[in-house]
Amino acid sequence: MVYTVIDVETTGTGNKITEISIFKYEDDVLIDEFTSLVNPEIPIPDYITALTGIDDYMVAKAPTFSEIAEQILAITQGAVFIAHSVNFDYNVIRNEFKAIGIHFNRKKLCTVRLSRKLLPGYKSYSLGKLCDQLDIPINGRHRARGDAEATVTLFKIILNQPNAQDVIQSFFKKESKEATLPSHLNHDTFNQLPNTTGIYYFKDKKGTIIYVGKAKDIKKRVLSHFYSKTEKELNLSRETADVDFELSGSETIALLMEDAAIKHHFPKYNQAAKRIPKAYALFNYKDRKGIIHLAYNVLKATPQPIQIFYSIQECRHYLEILCKQFNLCPKYCHLQEGVTQCSHYEIKTCKGICRETESIALYNIRVNQAIAYFKNISKDVVLKQQGRHENEEAFIMIENSCYRGYGFVDREEQITTKEDLERFLIPQKDNVDIQRVLQKILLE
16 A cells, blocks of 8 residues: 655644645555645744744745645655544645645545544544554654654554454445544444434533534534535534534424524534624604604614514515515515605505505504514414424424423323423523524514
8 A cells, every 4th residue: 555644734723734744655665755844825823833833934935835736746646645633634735735726636544533443442542642652752743744753653553453454445435434524533423413303512522512503414414514624614623522412303493402502502613603693673653644664774773673683684575575465565664765656576565555546544554453463473472393203293482472492292292271381391591593583483
């Protein structure tokens, strides 16, 4: 077997290469080596310099990646790409090639995953700790050449284990996920994930939850994280050592469970979900003629909102629904501005208030009906949902327009009153994100 053992050091943020080292072997014989500092063409953060010792001055006169790309292509051609936590090094190099318009594709093996399989029983499989336990010297930790040399020694130990070749060949099979899964994630853990609806938790080596997601197919969605090549997903994969899950039955309950889990655990990789969405509100007012208008504005500028939304698009969408349902005028619902008569391409149910062929009194009655509909639509509601299995039903409870929680009920249970249902309720906290999720269902 011809293989290259590779290690890269990067800038961290942006993952631009600052140093690369490649050892090429044919069976047990070293046939080539390439090591070089690399000018990342962006500043190196102080914390990276503290870790690696590589600073901006050291790489100022080093070649850029594009200047050494041909050498990297040549030395890795026809060889298996081997690294400790291979997906990180492989994807960093592939992204560098992609940036200069070159497609990079090699077979790959991970010495973390191989070690877990063929050298079981160690407390840690990080390069430093594993080398300490195996008495492998590292001459220059967190430098590309030192780490690559130690990985070479580790790989040779792996090759000498019983069934090593069988295990390696199994990693190369197309149906195997060994080359895709994070280095620290056990293959059996992944295989136990269900192809059903719910939420999932990514955990690091300490068991800390670092990401929460929801999915219609948990297993398929989890795997998609490991195929993604974005910097966030690469870092998430690098830290993931375990994946846990909870079934929800329905996608809506999965959304509610996800929101509650994020707000409880505050995972480091759920930054976007922690942001509070900007709120808008639907309101009404009378003009000089006495016609009641429906309009929308930011919530802060709306003293008595009829209904709250979280995007202008949602405001307009539900105004269109009201127009059609109650035969209102698009002009007086502010779906059309600066027109004397409405001519909305989709809404043609206006009865003529804008053409003065309908009385103001009759029009205002329908506007007030629309307002009352909005105010009462979500006051007290129990939404039936799909259960987690065929013998179960689920529900979402809303009381006085406030979300109270969800629950799961066996189909054989006799539920005749609200009190009966309360026994199965899993209480939850209400918030603007939850209201946004439920609003879409209630107003459909």
